[in-house]
Amino acid sequence: MVVDLDSIHAFFSRPPEVLAADPEAPAWHQILLVALETGAIRAAERQEDGTWQANTWVKQAILCGFRRTNLVEMPGPGFPMFDKTAYPVRHFGLEDGVRLVPGGSAVRRGAHIARSVVLMPPAYVNVGAFVDEGTMVDSHALVGSCAQIGKRVHLSAAAQIGGVLEPAGARPVIVEDDAFVGGLVGLFEGIVVRKRAVLASGVVITGSSIIYDLVNGRELRQEVPEGAVVVPGSRPASGDYAKAHGLQLAAPCIVKYRDDKTDAATALEQALR
16 A cells, blocks of 8 residues: 555544544554554654754654554563554564664664664663664663654663653754764653764753853853753852852853864764664
């Protein structure tokens, strides 16, 4: 069955209660999964002006799958799993060109994993996520629901890329091409990390975080600029009590912009690929 994207859009743009009652919904759900997994549709897309916008109808379509299916027991390696039937574990073949290294990683149906992606165990990629070519998802890393990861990105061990399904119009976390995300980094609440940015280990950025650009003397929110090198920092907490106790608040700081020295420090070992 060949279905164009306009038809998928038209079907899933209807009110949730109408979708849930439509007897054709299960068949269209399978079409939706294939469209997401092939990258034909995405939960968020980059606009011509460089901004990223959530595709609300795609996220609504994903949510419909949860609403209209039931919890069942799913067999697993060594222990059972219990989940909605709409999004079981995705299985790969050699023809997919994905390195799913043994050790307990899982990718949910409806996630796009491009060729030459490497998934080190135990990693997890949730429904609606998009992981582009040449990206490394290292051990204990999470790519949350609908997060968008670019080409040749390195998500280091225990990096947490937060997901978002509701509200449907909320932008997911975006990590653009050639970014380096260090170990134990946390990115949440629709943060955009631009191309070639480097986030040092332990940096945590949320939608309300102030990012201090020490190079240009400015404060940024919700976006890490292209090529920025961000490290964990701190700033004094306000108020008499905080001052009396010497309390500090986390403050991600841009200490430089990417150069040849940075490139050498973050170079990935191509032999591993």
